[in-house]
Amino acid sequence: MTVPSATGLPPRVRIHEVGARDGLQNEKTAVPTEVKAEFIHRLAAAGLTTVEATSFVHPKWVPQLADAEQLFPLLSDVPAELPVLVPNERGLDRALALGATRIAVFGSATETFAARNLNRTVAESLAMFEPVVARAKAAGAHVRGYLSMCFGDPWEGAVPVPQVVRTAKALLDLGCDELSLGDTIGVATPGHVQALLGELNAAGVATGRIGVHFHDTYGQALSNTLAALQHGVTTVDASAGGLGGCPYAKSATGNLATEDLVWMLDGLGIETGVDLAALTATSVWMAERLGRPSPSRTVRALSHKE
């Protein structure tokens, strides 16, 4: 359907698909390794060019992704970049041994979440990431730095922009190629998003190095994404079918659904390379394996019509 296109927005957006990692690590249902592999193959076949595959975290902490060593070799023919999360040097060793070329570390903008999630202060976690990033870069890998709790924190409330900028800069100073700003609990609104992006620019961080990662807990993820696009952001994290959830808002949905994002980008005439029908079919297929419907409104609307 041809509709008027928007002006002042980027012509192309790269979607960083997180369903297989951020999505599945929050799902209660155990997913067999072969199903994960097929999921990732199907996501790439639907046109996604960056598909975060798994996490080389200790199985004790994220049992859902304990099969990273078995899964990753099944993905060698996937025509997409396949970043993997690594929490520390041990995780990096495991990822590099399997040939990973894109890794990600996961930091926190707040002390409370750093303490609860990483069992460290923010400064200690940055110190832990330092050799991880340095060695990854030395091995030729691309490094993404996730920064969680960039807008609100369940214990600390609104997170001051200067505090987020400081930690974001520190992650980039370690050598991260790109940053993913996470609204982990989904409380952000568009003005806050644009304010943070503006302050990051003022601190010398180019918009091209910034990705955004919104959660839909309060239904704000897509509006916040629009605000980020209007600021010039061209990397957007999303999760196929809206997979995953936030452990701090159990009844709420989790990540921005890739399909809802693609619907908007298609309508805006912004190229993604994604085939929405193929992606929706993949999310319906995955939802069947998880035994529950997709929370994505676009998936529900399109699959109902089929």
Add this chain to the structure above:
Amino acid sequence: MTVPSATGLPPRVRIHEVGARDGLQNEKTAVPTEVKAEFIHRLAAAGLTTVEATSFVHPKWVPQLADAEQLFPLLSDVPAELPVLVPNERGLDRALALGATRIAVFGSATETFAARNLNRTVAESLAMFEPVVARAKAAGAHVRGYLSMCFGDPWEGAVPVPQVVRTAKALLDLGCDELSLGDTIGVATPGHVQALLGELNAAGVATGRIGVHFHDTYGQALSNTLAALQHGVTTVDASAGGLGGCPYAKSATGNLATEDLVWMLDGLGIETGVDLAALTATSVWMAERLGRPSPSRTVRALSHKE
């Protein structure tokens, strides 16, 4: 929580609450008249200043609102404007006899929907509205013109902007004080929204006379609202708790949830006068009466925490 506010947006938005009419007319569960009256009282107590109350349509077509004559007198002490929908002169007579001071007519931007919903051509429906609007204005009433299918139509696909502008102008020329642009099937995206608003302005329609009415079928309602606010729109239709649905996408949600809207507006520092906690409590109460959870993400997140 204090967050950076947005610039270039209106300082205040008037929410036109449609849950009691557009929401309940699409609900399968029969709602007793006294429950509707309490719902409307609670919506006004939560700070909503415009609460569309009911519809004086023939009971055969909308049995859910067949109690309009019984309901309206129960609302005499509600501290809010209480517009009512009237389909024709007979409906207007009934509304005026009960003292209604704000009425709304419901037109279509497409011939197919006009034929199916109004059993008339677009021109015939405008001819039907002409005496309704004239007599309402003569009686001192404020008149809103709903225009449905302004972006996409399930049978006709994308609706050309000039066609929408033409019908919108015709409704205003009849004497309507304001226009509500409806994305009845929820397919719009922000560029399309801004393009239509721009063309309406170019045709001489002031933004101050335009309200927007988005459905969340594809998760786009709030992004589209943001785009409209950025264009200067200050009247936004929404439905408490996301009540209602679109008959053409049964599994999908219906109207933009008022709570999701208020969350965004609060975050943007845009005044609405609405108390989000009181509104959420009202939607939870109504959801219990309807026997199903609210589809509003904000309602789910906030009520889970309570």
